[in-house]
Amino acid sequence: MPKIPGISSRQAVHALEKAGFKIIRQGKHIIMSDGIVRLTVPRARRINAYTMGAIARDAGLTPAEFKRLL
Numbered sequence: 001m002p003k004i005p006g007i008s009s010r011q012a013v014h015a016l017e018k019a020g021f022k023i024i025r026q027g028k029h030i031i032m033s034d035g036i037v038r039l040t041v042p043r044a045r046r047i048n049a050y051t052m053g054a055i056a057r058d059a060g061l062t063p064a065e066f067k068r069l070l
Contacts, residue, residue: 003063004056006049007070012041015069019059034059 007015013023013030021032021039030041039058042051056066 004049004053004066006046007052008045009041009043009047011070012047012052012055015066016041016055016059018069019061019065021059 009030013032016032016039017023019034021034021037024031024033024038026043028043030043032039032041037059039055041047041055047055053063056063059066061069
């Protein structure tokens with residue numbers, strides 16, 4: 001069972017913005033960057049928990065840190 005829940009893309013973008021990421025461009029996916037790391041967030045009603053865990057890991061966040069940002 002994943003430690004990060006499946007959430008909407010809007011919630012994911014909001015949490016990543018709190019972590020210092022900014023939206024670079026949008027389309028079918030939302031591209032975000034903090035100047036060093038670039039993340040791709042799928043635009044969906046529900047992002048799969050495993051996919052969300054991988055995005056958080058790529059952002060350098062632990063599951064506990066990501067949950068605090070939600």
